[in-house]
Amino acid sequence: MGTRKNQSTLTAAEKAAFVGAVKALKANGSYDVFVAQHRTAFLAGVNDPAHGGPAFLPWHREYLRRFERALQQIDPSVSIPYWDWTVDRTTNASIWNANFMGGNGTGPGGRVMTGPFAFSTGEWTLTVLDPGDTDNFLTRAFGAMGALPTQQGVNAAINIVPYDSAPWNRNSSMNTSFRNHLEGIIHNPGHMWVGGSMMAMSSPNDPVFWLHHCNIDRLWAVWQRENPGQNYRPPSGTAGVVNGHGLDDPMPPWNNEASPPTPRDVLDHHALGYTYDDEEEEPPQIVPLTLDAAPFAASIGQAGEVDTYSFVASSQGNYIIETEGSTDVVAALYGPDDANALVAEDDDSGVGRNPRIARDLAPGTYYVRIRHYSGSSTGSYRISVRGSGGPQPGIQTIQINGPAVQGTLSANERDLYTFTVSTSGSHTIETAGSTDCFLTLFGPDSQTAVIAQDDDSGPGTNSRIVQNLGAGVYYVQVRHYSPTGTGAYSVSVRT
Numbered sequence: 092m093g094t095r096k097n098q099s100t101l102t103a104a105e106k107a108a109f110v111g112a113v114k115a116l117k118a119n120g121s122y123d124v125f126v127a128q129h130r131t132a133f134l135a136g137v138n139d140p141a142h143g144g145p146a147f148l149p150w151h152r153e154y155l156r157r158f159e160r161a162l163q164q165i166d167p168s169v170s171i172p173y174w175d176w177t178v179d180r181t182t183n184a185s186i187w188n189a190n191f192m193g194g195n196g197t198g199p200g201g202r203v204m205t206g207p208f209a210f211s212t213g214e215w216t217l218t219v220l221d222p223g224d225t226d227n228f229l230t231r232a233f234g235a236m237g238a239l240p241t242q243q244g245v246n247a248a249i250n251i252v253p254y255d256s257a258p259w260n261r262n263s264s265m266n267t268s269f270r271n272h273l274e275g276i277i278h279n280p281g282h283m284w285v286g287g288s289m290m291a292m293s294s295p296n297d298p299v300f301w302l303h304h305c306n307i308d309r310l311w312a313v314w315q316r317e318n319p320g321q322n323y324r325p326p327s328g329t330a331g332v333v334n335g336h337g338l339d340d341p342m343p344p345w346n347n348e349a350s351p352p353t354p355r356d357v358l359d360h361h362a363l364g365y366t367y368d369d370e371e372e373e374p375p376q377i378v379p380l381t382l383d384a385a386p387f388a389a390s391i392g393q394a395g396e397v398d399t400y401s402f403v404a405s406s407q408g409n410y411i412i413e414t415e416g417s418t419d420v421v422a423a424l425y426g427p428d429d430a431n432a433l434v435a436e437d438d439d440s441g442v443g444r445n446p447r448i449a450r451d452l453a454p455g456t457y458y459v460r461i462r463h464y465s466g467s468s469t470g471s472y473r474i475s476v477r478g479s480g481g482p483q484p485g486i487q488t489i490q491i492n493g494p495a496v497q498g499t500l501s502a503n504e505r506d507l508y509t510f511t512v513s514t515s516g517s518h519t520i521e522t523a524g525s526t527d528c529f530l531t532l533f534g535p536d537s538q539t540a541v542i543a544q545d546d547d548s549g550p551g552t553n554s555r556i557v558q559n560l561g562a563g564v565y566y567v568q569v570r571h572y573s574p575t576g577t578g579a580y581s582v583s584v585r586t
């Protein structure tokens with residue numbers, strides 16, 4: 092994964108590598124194809140697929156990533172650096188040194204006279220110009236058209252939700268459209284402050300365009316991280332939205348490709364293969380789970396988060412991994428002794444929309460990964476792993492219409508029974524006694540597919556499940572209603 096760094100931290104060698112790759116693209120003609128794409132977008136006026144609408148950020152994210160890939164074909168070590176103008180905001184900041192972007196436009200017509208992109212190098216002649224423009228050299232006019240954004244201004248932008256709002260264009264309220272605020276109040280001043288070529292439809296003619304837009308893309312990533320419940324909007328087909336700006340709209344000019352990129356496709360910048368140097372890259376923490384302990388409380392705090400757990404199966408036996416709570420999480424089990432060897436995955440076999448994985452496992456260390464079913468949702472859950480840790484005692488059989496089977500629950504214990512239905516029909520599974528039991532019925536022929544559960548439908552606090560069952564093998568789990576509850580009970584199955 093490539094890391095996009097703050098340009099002020101680049102070594103001289105890193106700066107030279109970036110400049111070298113940019114000039115190689117210029118020399119082979121592909122740089123000017125990028126410039127033309129940006130100009131073409133602007134020339135579409137009210138139908139601009141890249142500016143003045145929700146896709147401003149996705150379009151430029153895709154655009155920058157394509158440019159970065161082109162750079163990396165020249166030099167795989169190169170990533171686009173970002174220019175944080177809240178810090179490097181003077182005309183003598185190192186970004187403008189002759190070994191990087193070169194300086195202000197000090198020549199005739201605001202011509203840039205220093206650095207690798209000065210016209211005098213013979214290697215930076217502009218070929219894609221705005222209609223009516225004849226200057227074929229890079230121009231700049233630092234500060235002539237206004238000030239650079241401040242940290243305070245950036246903070247205010249990052250705090251704005253939702254992502255965008257009607258009328259989904261330049262008139263969207265700056266207070267209810269993060270996109271329009273970032274585009275109009277933070278992004279535009281960057282172009283204006285540099286001035287000259289950066290104010291044109293063909294603004295990528297100035298290579299600082301990429302560093303400026305890289306910072307805008309980084310700020311979008313910051314906003315996404317800090318507002319995990321907020322998603323891109325609007326959906327495709329929303330009235331008044333320009334083509335290319337809906338969530339699943341193919342984005343021009345790439346809309347005729349075999350799988351054209353949509354805003355949805357670029358929401359996760361890590362999935363596009365890059366990260367920013369200001370993202371805390373904490374190694375994924377693995378939380379050890381204790382067998383048969385009370386459920387461990389956790390949460391999917393950020394969209395797309397994956398929580399990882401481990402547990403040790405000390406001997407061959409049956410182990411059950413499940414979650415509780417109202418969050419629709421998905422569980423995946425890996426092992427033994429290999430965090431990448433998938434054993435099983437489950438979404439909804441447990442209570443409610445919880446996963447439940449029951450498996451006969453060989454001894455070893457196992458890993459469980461929990462994620463939200465939806466990559467854009469969050470919520471809390473509890474996770475537990477149960478297992479004998481020893482040879483699994485045979486599952487007790489209940490004879491249909493036979494004597495009730497006696498059992499005793501200790502804290503956190505779950506007793507499992509089985510019965511076999513040979514004649515389809517209504518069956519009543521019921522507990523008796525003074526213990527507040529909770530029943531779960533699984534099957535047919537599955538210890539994981541929940542059919543029904545019940546707490547108190549029987550006499551007193553006993554459980555009763557009445558269910559039409561076809562032929563097959565069924566499983567009954569009995570636990571105390573309270574995780575810490577204990578007591579004796581009996582359980583029976585009758586037709």
Ligand SMILES: [Cu+2]
Pocket residue numbers: 129141142151
């Ligand atoms: Cu642009």
